[in-house]
Structure formats: structure tokens, C-alpha cells
Amino acid sequence: MMALLLGRVDEHLEFDTAQQREYLDVYHHPTGFADGEYRFRDDSRNQWCSWEAVPGRRIAALTEFLQQAGFMPHATHDGVFGYVTQAAVRLFQEYVRTTEQGHYPPDGASLWPDGMVGPLTESHIARWRRAGLRCRWGEPVGTTADYNRWMDWLARIVTRYRAAPGHQLRVVSTLSERGDTLLPDDWSFEADEPQLIGLRVHDQQPLRAADRRDPDDLFVLLLDGRTYYFRGSVDANPASRREAYLIEGQHRFRFNWHNIGPGRRQRIYKAARPATKGVIVARDVHGHNALTDDNLFDGIDPRPNPTINIHWNGLGLSNWSAGCQVISGSSYCNDLGEWIDCSAYTARNDGERGQRRQPDGPRLTMGAYTVLSDLLLCYTPPDLGGEKPTFRYTLLHSKLLERVPGLSLAQLPFLQDGML
Known part of the structure; x- marks a missing residue:
């Protein structure tokens, strides 16, 4: 058959x-x-x-x-x-x-x-x-305790940013085009919408140009009353050019593709792209190879960037990012708080996807990253006819855990297990 x-x-x-x-x-x-x-x-x-x-x-x-x-x-x-x-x-x-x-x-x-x-x-x-x-x-779960902690904390985050948006978002509010980057008044954390949260951890640590930034940031998927945790990076590798850093805040993304282009036909895979015209980034205009305060004040682009995707970075051994948000395929924490190892079937790079490490072994895919993208694709309510499913991605800094009550580093499983 x-x-x-x-x-x-x-x-x-x-x-x-x-x-x-x-x-x-x-x-x-x-x-x-x-x-x-x-x-x-x-x-x-x-x-x-x-x-x-x-x-x-x-x-x-x-x-x-x-x-x-x-x-x-x-x-x-x-x-x-x-x-x-x-x-x-x-x-x-x-x-x-x-x-x-x-x-x-x-x-x-x-x-x-x-x-x-x-x-x-x-x-x-x-x-x-x-x-x-x-x-x-x-099955309808209501909501788990971990999910409720996140949603309550995010409600406090919205209140904080609406009262004091900070320099980045004040600059964004003056732009004639903001694309898919939303001002705090438009932020939403509805229980019936999937929410992907990126938690920036080590962005202000300068690196040498020859170094690679570790995938040491955290991604949290809030879906149907449950939480899932993934590893990755929200920041760019050092580069001689003015590398881009997605600004903190909420943005609209859609199911789409990464590595698109006539010359990359054998590398295309599902990813998320800005829903319409792009998102607002800050650039490393000072050559610090980090998202420093100086770059935040001087480097915010005046136009949306349509190329900042949410994509895969192999087994998480390297960042792979020139400014996109990247998610490791090696492992994830499921909705029961269980650590799930995906390394046996995760490709290390594009060339391994679809291959097998041993003749009788599993076909190699993008592992935990595929679990994340599949959950989003299957459980995101369909949009209007002819449109790709859309979800909200909110990028925040881990220092907010200390400043806004409701969550702590000790409650995050990847940090508990020493993964970040």
C-alpha cells in the first residue's frame, strides 16, 4: 500500500x-x-x-x-x-x-x-x-498553573509598557511605517490566540568579530492553556556589517518560509516571517557586536525589515543568525514539564535534512523546532480565506523578571536545568 x-x-x-x-x-x-x-x-x-x-x-x-x-x-x-x-x-x-x-x-x-x-x-x-x-x-485543559503565571505576568508587562514604553518604543511611535511591530496599546495576550514569547538573556555582552553568539535565550509557547519551552537565540552573530537586532515588544508573524530565493531552492523550509511589511530593528551602528544602550539609542531603523524570520539553527551548537530569531532542534520542555530529547532525529545542518545517520536510523528533520512550528500551524485558528495563519511574537528582556513581579528565573525549566 x-x-x-x-x-x-x-x-x-x-x-x-x-x-x-x-x-x-x-x-x-x-x-x-x-x-x-x-x-x-x-x-x-x-x-x-x-x-x-x-x-x-x-x-x-x-x-x-x-x-x-x-x-x-x-x-x-x-x-x-x-x-x-x-x-x-x-x-x-x-x-x-x-x-x-x-x-x-x-x-x-x-x-x-x-x-x-x-x-x-x-x-x-x-x-x-x-x-x-x-x-x-x-482536550480542554482550562489552564495550567505555569500558563496562568505567564499570562498574569504578561498582563503586568502590558500595563508597565503602556505607562512607560521606554526609548525603543517611543522612537517606534514616531515612525511613519511600523509594519508588524505593534505599539503597547495594540499588544494583546488573549487566551484563544497562540503566543510565542522570546526572552533575551545575554544580548549586551560584546563579542569579538570572530566569535559566535551562543544560543542561550529562551522561547516560550503559550497554547491552549499549556506552556512549552525551547532554546535558541534572539540576537545576531557579530559581523563587520551593521547587524540587526529585533527590538523588544510585540510583533505579528505568519507561517511562511526561510531561505527563499531562486538560488536556495534546496534549502527552503517552513519558518515564520513578518506578517506584512516587516518589523523594526536596531542596528549595531557603533560596532559593539552587541545590542548595547548606545545602539538602542542611535541605531533604530526608520523602516520595517521584512527579512527578520523565526527559524531553525540545527542542534543549537551555533547561532546561525544574522538578525533572525533562531530556535534549536535538540530538545524542548513539553506541557507536562518533561525534558524531551530530539537529538537522535535532528539534523545538524541543511545538508543532513532528509538523510539518515545510520541506514536503519530515523530520517533527520529539524527536531524540536519542527515540534514548535507544527504546534503553531495546527492549533492557530485559521485567518480569513486565502491568508496564512498569523500569531503574535513578543520579545522581552530577562531583566524584566526581576522588575515585574509574577515570574522568576527559578520557575523556568531551562534555567533550572542549567541549559541557559
Whole structure:
């Protein structure tokens, strides 16, 4: 039986070129996906995938299962194995991998989150169907204590910034174009919207130009009453040019792509980009190789920057950032506070994506970063028709933990475990 994977469709469906264009334009970008390129981009296998029919209505049945099991709440059951279906399959595989080790077959075969529905994944789906199982992510949880701590603290942050926005945001308020960077009056932390928080930790430590900044910052995903923690970096590596630093505050991002461009076709993978015209950055105009107070006062760009993405940085051994927000693939802390190691199936770089370290080993993907992007893609409520899902990303400094009551460094699992 044919495996189910990205780009395959139920056999009764017929998509002409115009319909393929309409379907993929919601997710593709006009620069990286040139006119006439209406295939899917599989970032797990690092391949381009053509539309391909499979017998029966297996894909519609798959999405019905994924919705019933809680992994794909906004499914449309259109019979297309698209990007959201792939994300939901990977979340199912990761959920089984991390919560149901006792259900692996006698031969010890492990389930890895590669987004492909082959015989092993099919066997787990059949087991879930028979038992009527549903994942905890799809169940209403109310809110966890950790989630409430974050939301209460963020409400205090909004009050603080609205009363005293600080130099960065006062400059932003004078700009004729702010793009996707929001002023405090427009900040929102609604419980029914996914919230991604970046916590800047060591940005003001100058480095030599030959050094690389460590991925020692923290990302927190607040989603459906739960919290998830990821490692990464919010700051740029030192460079001879005027490297960019995203200013603190709230910004609007959309599901999109990184490494887009005609010359990077084999490196494209899903990421988040500014939702419209870009975000406001401060540049290293003084050559400090750090986001110093002098750069904050003198280096804020007058126009939005559309190239500041939220993307992957391999196993987290290096920053990889010229100004983007980067997230490590090596590990994450799940909504139960459990430390999850993804290093066995995480590629170290673009060249390894889709490969295997051993012939019988897992297909290498972006690991924990893919878990984050898949959670956002599957659980973000759909926007207006024809628009990419949008979420809010708020970048703050860890020093606020000392100045605004409600959270402390000791409550953050990555800091507790010495990871930052």
C-alpha cells in the first residue's frame, strides 16, 4: 500500500494548474516559489513533491482521524495531504514517541516524527481508532498553573509598557511605517490566540568579530492553556556589517518560509516571517557586536525589515543568525514539564535534512523546532480565506523578571536545568 505523505491526494480529486495555484498560494511565497512551481516543499525529506493520486479516500479518512484524536482541530477533510496534515501527522508521531513507549511493537521499532504515514504509523493509528484515544493537546485543559503565571505576568508587562514604553518604543511611535511591530496599546495576550514569547538573556555582552553568539535565550509557547519551552537565540552573530537586532515588544508573524530565493531552492523550509511589511530593528551602528544602550539609542531603523524570520539553527551548537530569531532542534520542555530529547532525529545542518545517520536510523528533520512550528500551524485558528495563519511574537528582556513581579528565573525549566 502506498505510504501517505505530502502532496498526495485522494484519487477522486482532480486539480488543474489554476486550482493547484490557488491551493498552494496560501502557503507559498512568490520569491522562493517561482511562477509555475506548484509542487509541495517537504522540509522533513528536504524534497519537492508533486501532486500524486492515491486509491480511495485514505487521506480524508486520515484527517478525520487526526481531528478526532485532537491533533488537527481545524481540519477541512479536503482529501489533500497538505502542510497542516503533515504537521498533524508529525505531532501524532511525536506524541506516541514521547508518551506511549510501552505501545511499541515487540521488535522495538520506534516511531519518529517524519510526517510520513507508512506501516508503523498506520498500526498506531489503527490502535488509536480501536481504543477511541484522544491526545491531551486536543482536550480542554482550562489552564495550567505555569500558563496562568505567564499570562498574569504578561498582563503586568502590558500595563508597565503602556505607562512607560521606554526609548525603543517611543522612537517606534514616531515612525511613519511600523509594519508588524505593534505599539503597547495594540499588544494583546488573549487566551484563544497562540503566543510565542522570546526572552533575551545575554544580548549586551560584546563579542569579538570572530566569535559566535551562543544560543542561550529562551522561547516560550503559550497554547491552549499549556506552556512549552525551547532554546535558541534572539540576537545576531557579530559581523563587520551593521547587524540587526529585533527590538523588544510585540510583533505579528505568519507561517511562511526561510531561505527563499531562486538560488536556495534546496534549502527552503517552513519558518515564520513578518506578517506584512516587516518589523523594526536596531542596528549595531557603533560596532559593539552587541545590542548595547548606545545602539538602542542611535541605531533604530526608520523602516520595517521584512527579512527578520523565526527559524531553525540545527542542534543549537551555533547561532546561525544574522538578525533572525533562531530556535534549536535538540530538545524542548513539553506541557507536562518533561525534558524531551530530539537529538537522535535532528539534523545538524541543511545538508543532513532528509538523510539518515545510520541506514536503519530515523530520517533527520529539524527536531524540536519542527515540534514548535507544527504546534503553531495546527492549533492557530485559521485567518480569513486565502491568508496564512498569523500569531503574535513578543520579545522581552530577562531583566524584566526581576522588575515585574509574577515570574522568576527559578520557575523556568531551562534555567533550572542549567541549559541557559
